Amino acid sequence: MSDAWRLAVGTLTALPVRSPGRVDPTVAGRAMLLAPLAVLPLGALVTAVLLLGDLAGLPPLAVAFVAVGALAAGSRALHWDGLSDVADGLTASYDAARSLAVMKSGTSGPAGVVATVVVLGIQVAALAALGTSTRGALLAGLLVCLSRCALWIACCSRVPAARTDGLGLVYTRTVPLPLAVLGGLLLSVAGGVAVVLLVRRTVARFGGVTGDVLGASIEVALAVTLLGWSWV
Template sequence: MLTAVPVPAVLRVTPGVATGALLLAPLAALPLGAVVGAILWGGAQTTVPALAVAVVALGVLALGTRALHLDGLSDVADGLTASYDRERSLAVMKSGTAGPAGVVAIVLVLGAQAAALATFVGDVRSAVVAGAAVCASRAALWITCATGVPPARPDGLGSTFTGRVPGWWTLLGWAGLAAAATLVHPWRGPLAVGLAALVVILLVGRAVRRFGGVTGDVYGAAIELALLTLLVALAGAWT
């Protein structure tokens, strides 16, 4: 669900399996974070423009997830702009096609991510921070799937994973990320984590009001927006 890295098939997703997958989401993204960091560091050793290196890194990241999260971002944007009718919005999100709002959302988010990520093309520390941001962005699932957040549909990905993360884990997990971010910068690090959490909370609140709950598409949109927030807020924080 989180990467294209092949693993043994899980034939039955029990509540325990679903919860474990969500809690370990940032760790599951470690291979992707490592690849992104390697590309940024390697690109810094060449004369390739930093923005071009960042675009390549984001392209590889998209391949590493089969663009699943970007698809969610597109569908959520289309659903929010298609209609104020809940069922109509959910139908648009489930159709699988990208409308104008979805395309614009992807262009803007990827463009902003690339611009911010270009500032991480440099030394090893910069690359490590960028890779860590990729992993940390997956903690968005600790909010979208927290206890008390309802699924928008009785079927689909949302019904399987929504509400599986204990509230105490969500709070302690994000607090732990904020504490770890002090290693990047004593105040900008925790601020970046706090802003990312706030963005995800606002998205979840909007989804609950408009769709009646969250879906798998909301998961993907939350991850992409969390990554964007972290990259922008942390850009150049250690210079």
């Protein structure tokens, strides 16, 4: 379990941890299941930013931007990079090989930029609404953690890998279907559906998921769940 914990924290946060002794599908699957717990410091960070901003009387929108920026820094912005690459891949070509090559290039095209701006904007707007109360700030931190349940869906045993190499390969097909379903329920209906649709689309277009898809799933899940709960 220690290897799985180190893998989860080292992959999903910028916190310094020792490298796991071994990384195989079993360890990777456990790491994905530990993902919501591994990012507890990031959830606490978002809550703290929102509470302090509200206490200082700062504009909620500005505070929400800071919270999203702090969260991105806490995860090395890897999930945002994944979101941008997936958007570019989905719009680049209907040829899977061509789309995967575009995603691997590392550059952001128009689709990637727009996707990032839209998803970031939703997160910021929702956090601005939640951050005006202590309850909302605490809920926002909790949703940051629960958004990592998107990985349970993307890494479901029914979802294949798009490549025979790459960062995402070891994580694919590692989460049993019942736990993937549970992850969707924890995300709320809307969040779970959004991730399922994203995964289905990428499997249809790329032949499976990649590490970029895993990152994109997290950001989409967070945006949708935050938006949903901001209305409560």
